[in-house]
Amino acid sequence: MTTLLLVRHGQSTWNAAGLMQGQTAHVPLTELGHEQARGAATELKGLRPGAMVASDLHRAVQTAEHCMAATGRRFTTTPALREQGYGVLEGRPSRELWDLVDWTDVHWSADGGESLAQLHARVATYLDGLRAAPPAEVVALVTHGDTIRAAQAVLAGDGPEAMPAVTPHNGSITRLEL
Template sequence: MSTVILLRHGKSTANGSGILAGRTPKVNLDETGRGQAEALVERLSVVPLAELLVSPLLRCKQTVGPLAAARSLSKLVEPRLSEVDYGDWTGRELKTLFKEPLWRVVQAHASAAVFPGGEGLAAMQARAVAAVREHDARITAEHGDDAVWLLCSHGDVIKSLLADALGQHLDSFQRIVVDPASISVVRYTETRPFVLRVNDHGGDLAGIVPPKPKPKRGKSKTAASSSDAVVGGTTGK
């Protein structure tokens, strides 16, 4: 299977405002976010990209805009990568939401949290994981096991994808930090994923690119596609 870069959108006009933006339309990148989007072009220059998938929300489309233009790649909009539907919580101040009984459920028992008038976090994880697995299988079939593709989504969505890849229960996903414009990387294999990066802000990304498979006799798998972990740890690249 292939490798997916999980990119959180750049800093938006809602980040830091104290308001839960959710799916509020027309939330743009702010000046910092636009700079982060431009910087992605150079940051990912060493990584060949087979496809770009993006949440329907404007801030995600803006984040991958410069990269898509530089690579002459189209942006495939995937509704299942959209932000959590926070329902009645959308647009409210975090300082008031903190007082709601549901706040503690979101923090400590996320799998049971269902936002009034919106969706549950478990349902969000299910639709996001299904989308990534389906697209990863399709991209692998079309581009091969050494393919790398990128999706741009939202903090809670990416945290839920990482929790799934790490084999963690959704109730633990609040332990994962995913900042605006950060990159996390998961390599999927036949039986399990490997997490290569989490919340990366500027590390060398050359190492996430799977090596081209060397011709071998028989049906042995390449290191990139193997589901086996390296005993004692990898030797680097």
């Protein structure tokens, strides 16, 4: 059995500003985000991951750098662990989206974006690869809120319609068994 430690990146500048991030690559952590990442890194050190993989988006890479400093474990990056893509909606105030997004349709996506069903499938494919060839008994994945929710559903055997409603907090660690 492989233990997955899913680390959500620290608060980003767009989290703080209430903007939809999605797969916008360049968004950095705030000072609070760096503090949250250091806190997650300290907790991760005690959990002793044997391997670490991060989303290739800047906020996750910055968080993984803190985790690497604390654990001494180098990391690789992959686009498979990116946040759900919101296409043309990225950079807009999140509050505006409640009237634009059909949150009840797992196949809905914004222009240039990705549906929940597509996110779920992407995460399932990545986890299938980990299951087939785990790099260690304990693997840290530094990633994003929707990606963690998708992983929770996949590993529970649920489809995208059953993804948990609650997004893990910035700088938190969610433990799952693969």
